[in-house]
Amino acid sequence: MKDTPFSDLTLFITGPTYVRPQVRQAGMLPEFGHRDTENTKRFEPIMNNLKTLAGVGDDHRVIIFNGSGSTAMEASIRSLVADGETVLNVSVGAFGDLYHKMAVVNGKKAVQLKFEPGRAMELSALEAAIAEHRPAVVTITHNETSTGVTNDIVAACQAIRKSGALALVDGVSLFGGAPAMIAESGCAMYSTSTQKSLALPAGFGIAFVTAEAVDKAGKVQNRGHSSDILGQLGRAGKFQTLTTPNCTLANQMCVELDYIVNEEGVANRFARHVAMRDMVAEFVAGLPGYSLFAQEGFRSATLTTVLVPTGVSVKDLKAVKEVMRAKGYLYDPGYGKLNEQFEKEGRQPIFRIGHMGDITPSMLKAYLKDLGPALPKA
Numbered sequence: 001m002k003d004t005p006f007s008d009l010t011l012f013i014t015g016p017t018y019v020r021p022q023v024r025q026a027g028m029l030p031e032f033g034h035r036d037t038e039n040t041k042r043f044e045p046i047m048n049n050l051k052t053l054a055g056v057g058d059d060h061r062v063i064i065f066n067g068s069g070s071t072a073m074e075a076s077i078r079s080l081v082a083d084g085e086t087v088l089n090v091s092v093g094a095f096g097d098l099y100h101k102m103a104v105v106n107g108k109k110a111v112q113l114k115f116e117p118g119r120a121m122e123l124s125a126l127e128a129a130i131a132e133h134r135p136a137v138v139t140i141t142h143n144e145t146s147t148g149v150t151n152d153i154v155a156a157c158q159a160i161r162k163s164g165a166l167a168l169v170d171g172v173s174l175f176g177g178a179p180a181m182i183a184e185s186g187c188a189m190y191s192t193s194t195q196k197s198l199a200l201p202a203g204f205g206i207a208f209v210t211a212e213a214v215d216k217a218g219k220v221q222n223r224g225h226s227s228d229i230l231g232q233l234g235r236a237g238k239f240q241t242l243t244t245p246n247c248t249l250a251n252q253m254c255v256e257l258d259y260i261v262n263e264e265g266v267a268n269r270f271a272r273h274v275a276m277r278d279m280v281a282e283f284v285a286g287l288p289g290y291s292l293f294a295q296e297g298f299r300s301a302t303l304t305t306v307l308v309p310t311g312v313s314v315k316d317l318k319a320v321k322e323v324m325r326a327k328g329y330l331y332d333p334g335y336g337k338l339n340e341q342f343e344k345e346g347r348q349p350i351f352r353i354g355h356m357g358d359i360t361p362s363m364l365k366a367y368l369k370d371l372g373p374a375l376p377k378a
């Protein structure tokens with residue numbers, strides 16, 4: 001192959017994530033026809049292993065969308081919110097805001113319930129918003145990647161269901177790293193993607209849908225084509241995608257999901273993420289002036305947000321990024337828009353450590369050992 005100017009950095013950002021050498025190699029497996037029996041050899045185990053990882057049974061169906069997490073989320077809005085109905089979008093950060101934007105730009109009647117950055121969804125506020133707006137559909141983020149907060153979606157979805165509304169969950173940065181609680185929550189559709197805690201390249205949106213969602217979609221007009229979960233399910237029933245899939249990614253996904261379910265084991269994978277969250281918490285506790293940003297009790301297992309000491313600026317964090325690049329890492333200087341807002345308000349910015357997917361505790365240990373000295377002193 002011709003030389004490229006590309007650097008082989010280990011990604012400690014919050015997506016896309018580090019891809020294991022074995023999964024890179026799986027990108028060399030043969031291309032195939034997506035309406036051929038070769039397709040079934042990939043997508044039948046992919047869909048079955050996704051259900052195992054999700055902890056769901058026959059009550060749930062899996063859809064693989066070409067696109068990304070946003071594609072699945074937008075399909076949930078287009079397929080499950082009827083014109084004239086109210087959708088309530090619960091937001092604890094930038095990705096909660098994104099779900100709201102998707103509802104607005106698709107012409108839905110959308111209202112938003114927002115919480116302060118770093119805080120989790122509060123049940124009493126959700127219940128009050130449901131009573132006030134009487135929504136037919138409520139969306140909520142499982143793991144807010146801009147702030148490092150994991151919401152209690154079981155409590156949220158139970159309140160949503162009790163009101164008679166459908167719950168749609170954005171599980172993009174959590175799925176594959178922590179229990180998705182899909183069956184336990186009773187959400188109608190749970191969306192995720194390949195390039196975060198599944199440790200694959202980007203390219204597919206993934207959704208789990210219930211019979212309730214299928215019923216509802218039948219009553220919604222103008223669901224579009226690739227955003228129509230009913231059209232998607234027609235193909236998913238044959239272990240196919242509605243539109244031509246990325247064969248390279250399908251091969252990699254088949255290999256990776258087999259590894260997750262049959263080699264590493266789902267429970268071990270989730271335990272590894274919790275152990276890495278605790279490692280980062282201990283690291284931050286040892287950094288004078290630095291502190292954990294996300295609300296205690298709701299801290300994500302897949303990424304950690306760190307509040308920097310007074311006097312440390314976004315510009316300083318961008319300099320840290322270059323120091324870490326020279327050591328072979330891609331460091332995450334925080335969610336851009338959020339840090340801009342913080343600086344305008346005279347507050348300190350935050351940076352993020354992604355510890356999702358196939359990052360191991362020993363890789364993380366080495367990263368933190370280099371990161372400590374690279375961070376500005378308080």
Ligand SMILES: *Cc1c(COP(=O)(O)O)cnc(C)c1O
Binds near residue numbers: 193
């Ligand atoms: C990354 C992310 C998205 C967007 O997903 P894409 O796959 O980039 O479309 C949505 N929600 C959350 C919580 C995310 O982390």
